[in-house]
Amino acid sequence: MSIFVKNGVLHVSGAQDKLRGKGQELPNFLSDYTMLDIETTGLNPYRNHVTELGGVKVRNNEIVAQYSNLVFYPRSNKVPAFITKLNGITEQQLLDEGVPVKQAMTEFREFIGDDVIAGYNVNFDLNFLYDLTKKFKLPELNNDYVDVLRLARVYYPRQHNRLIDCIQRAGIAQEEQHHGLADSIDTKKVYDDFREHFTSELLEQAQSKVKNLDLLADELESWQLGLHNPVNHKKIVFTGDLGMASDEAMQLVNNLGGQAQTQIAHDTDYLIMGDHDFFDKNNAVWQKAQEFNQSGSKIKRWSEGFFLNLLDEWARG
Incomplete structure (x- = not known):
């Protein structure tokens, strides 16, 4: 019996089936991947739900395809007022313009395919997406991933590192859109900016931050x-x-x-x-x-x- 963290992933003897089977983080610069971003009604995947799915497929560092859809559910589609203030998404908009959640998630899972996933604080997105793939019996979302936030924390140490901070520092934009497709594109631009300016020492530092611990x-x-x-x-x-x-x-x-x-x-x-x-x-x-x-x-x-x-x-x- 044992409990440990290997390459950032928790392992618990006797209870591994209770954990989301997400992939492993790969702090690196890839030329082929799917960058994604989602919007939700809150921070908790157990209580809140996805309102928008967005992503871009990248090949040889260039965007070759994109996905974007609002999502609605069979029952409640309520959107808290503070979320509407943040991104403009309303319940009526979901009902008028959205795609049924099962259809949207099926399409999005197919769009991602076997790609390494990239995103900003991407574990947040992966929790919601993993649970939806499980709910609708889609292929498990166990793709490895790159978290651009980890790169940002090394490149901009001891600073605020929200996506908006990074896009402003890099001169990409002055405002964060808070929409899946637009934020995916902006995150790709941040990732490309890091690719251009990172040293091998900075990359090694980011990779060393991935936890490896014996918790017992x-x-x-x-x-x-x-x-x-x-x-x-x-x-x-x-x-x-x-x-x-x-x-x-x-x-x-x-x-x-x-x-x-x-x-x-x-x-x-x-x-x-x-x-x-x-x-x-x-x-x-x-x-x-x-x-x-x-x-x-x-x-x-x-x-x-x-x-x-x-x-x-x-x-x-």
Whole structure:
């Protein structure tokens, strides 16, 4: 049994099937790839949905094909006001101009094909797209990928590195469009700008940032924990039928800067439950947690699968 990160990908003995089977990050400059960008109603792929798919297929560094469609769903197509303010997409626009989500995702998956995927903070996009391919029983989106954001963090150290920051610094544009196709094209221009100006030392530095860690060996140093470690400084209890070994799960938490507790308490932050136990309303440990919450505690309940996918996001970051 083991839990480790290899080339930025989390590996968990006994529970690997609970993780999205996304590909491996390849910080490099490729001449053939598909650059993509999506728009969504929010940040959480479990609660929010895709509103627009966009991408360009690149061969020998030139765009040879493009894809762009708004997307609508059989049920709710509500778009939060702050999203409409950001990109102009409205519910009525989705209904009037959009393509049914199954059709759009089928077309987009075919458009991507076996290409290496590129994008800006592309893991965000891949989570939504991976879940849609799984939902509609399309070929698994396990393509390797290039994250242009990782290159930006090396090229512009200790600076804000949003896409808008990069396109302004490179003189590409003054505003970010927040539309799939337009942002894909702008990200390609940023990628090409990096290609022109990167040194071999900078590329090696970017590649060295991809994590390789044994998460059960020793407690991690603060620089290894990173900014988005969901475990750091959290008190966590595991319960129910877990895929991973419970003793390894507890060691994992302690090594990542958290504190594994043997039983639920008023100061517990997260209760991690086996995926099947998560839906058991009569689970005694969750009932105890709810009693603490009624007295002022703030215990959150996560399924094992949700927890491990959060850790995988940290591993890939």
